[in-house]
Amino acid sequence: MTEAAPGSLACVGVGMTLGSHLTPLARSHIESADVVFVAVSDGLVEQWVRQMHADVRSLQGFYADDKPRQATYREMVDTMLAEVRAGRKVCGVFYGHPGVFAQAPHEAIARAREEGYAARMEPGVSSEDCLYADLGIDPGRVGCQHFEATQFMLNRRIVDPSAWLILWQVGIAGDLSGGRFETDPARLALLVEVLARHYPETHEVAVYRAATLPFQEPRIERLPLAELPRIALGMSDTLAVPPCRALEPDPIVRERLAALNTQT
Amino acid sequence: MSNIIDFLARMGASATLRTSGKADLANALTASDVEPTLAAAILAGDDAALRDRLAPGKFFGIQLDQDEPEEQDDGDEESSVRFAQRRA
Numbered sequence: 001m002t003e004a005a006p007g008s009l010a011c012v013g014v015g016m017t018l019g020s021h022l023t024p025l026a027r028s029h030i031e032s033a034d035v036v037f038v039a040v041s042d043g044l045v046e047q048w049v050r051q052m053h054a055d056v057r058s059l060q061g062f063y064a065d066d067k068p069r070q071a072t073y074r075e076m077v078d079t080m081l082a083e084v085r086a087g088r089k090v091c092g093v094f095y096g097h098p099g100v101f102a103q104a105p106h107e108a109i110a111r112a113r114e115e116g117y118a119a120r121m122e123p124g125v126s127s128e129d130c131l132y133a134d135l136g137i138d139p140g141r142v143g144c145q146h147f148e149a150t151q152f153m154l155n156r157r158i159v160d161p162s163a164w165l166i167l168w169q170v171g172i173a174g175d176l177s178g179g180r181f182e183t184d185p186a187r188l189a190l191l192v193e194v195l196a197r198h199y200p201e202t203h204e205v206a207v208y209r210a211a212t213l214p215f216q217e218p219r220i221e222r223l224p225l226a227e228l229p230r231i232a233l234g235m236s237d238t239l240a241v242p243p244c245r246a247l248e249p250d251p252i253v254r255e256r257l258a259a260l261n262t263q264t
Numbered sequence: 265m266s267n268i269i270d271f272l273a274r275m276g277a278s279a280t281l282r283t284s285g286k287a288d289l290a291n292a293l294t295a296s297d298v299e300p301t302l303a304a305a306i307l308a309g310d311d312a313a314l315r316d317r318l319a320p321g322k323f324f325g326i327q328l329d330q331d332e333p334e335e336q337d338d339g340d341e342e343s344s345v346r347f348a349q350r351r352a
């Protein structure tokens with residue numbers, strides 16, 4: 001009696017820099033899959049993944065300018081799940097960490113599990129990890145908050161200006177259509193206005209882009225907040241805003257802790 | 265093609281190559297038989313030229329969006345309930 005092989009899904013990350021960050025486990029998931037799907041931000045990184053398996057299919061074809069990205073993500077999930085349902089061992093390969101600011105991997109795993117298939121995510125080296133290394137930031141020193149740029153503009157968030165603030169997808173900041181892959185000075189000016197509720201316009205911020213190829217240098221461009229609409233930002237850029245205030249001590253909790261200290 | 269990708273993969277994984285100066289990198293490129301125009305692009309740090317030759321076209325890296333970008337005014341309670349449901 002032969003049983004159909006049960007399908008499965010693994011979503012893995014290849015890290016940010018070609019050749020530098022791939023974990024042994026992620027490579028093993030790629031090499032042992034029946035079919036590999038790939039969604040990375042650099043064509044050369046995609047070529048690299050193609051060398052790891054005979055059947056690597058790019059998910060890039062689902063993107064198009066002015067096409068709603070939600071439709072793109074749905075198609076990515078459906079395409080991966082169709083192979084899982086056909087009983088195949090599927091590996092989804094994403095750049096950075098597959099679960100950081102990435103919708104399709106989380107959704108594909110949740111849906112595969114709902115349908116009774118084994119599904120797992122393996123972490124990868126994220127652009128966030130590279131940012132800490134390249135900018136010399138330790139998120140534990142004063143804390144660090146992360147937001148998606150458009151969501152940050154559309155909603156009133158509680159911002160702590162004594163911690164770092166990292167804005168992702170700043171290169172499409174303010175896109176309400178869900179289908180544009182760029183931003184413009186007017187939208188960036190509005191982002192500056194929103195940030196200026198918490199930071200002086202002279203506050204120095206940094207545009208950061210990690211190297212995706214091993215011979216590249218990272219982009220680290222420091223500028224006053226108000227200058228942001230005047231520079232070119234792309235899909236891979238992240239904005240890092242340093243704290244503009246010192247930590248504010250809480251005298252009551254301090255006193256209570258001091259009292260506990262003398263008791264014990 | 266596989267030649268240059270192999271070289272990049274090796275460079276990415278090599279502390280020596282990633283931190284070596286131009287002269288050592290040039291020697292390594294020659295030793296690996298990397299085509300001279302591609303080697304020149306690498307030495308010049310010209311990633312755009314390399315992509316134009318080997319992986320032309322736009323690559324999209326945006327992977328996260330609001331569920332309904334137009335929708336606003338979700339009550340706090342309602343959205344936290346939806347979040348909890350998704351996690352369950």
Ligand SMILES: C[S@@+](CC[C@H](N)C(=O)[O-])C[C@H]1O[C@@H](n2cnc3c(N)ncnc32)[C@H](O)[C@@H]1O
Binds near residue numbers: 236238239328
């Ligand atoms: C859809 S998210 C994917 C992030 C990815 N999963 C990761 O682990 O870094 C895209 C956003 O990540 C950030 N990002 C992507 N590539 C980057 C790079 N090379 N350097 C810095 N940030 C990057 C940017 O904020 C970009 O808009």
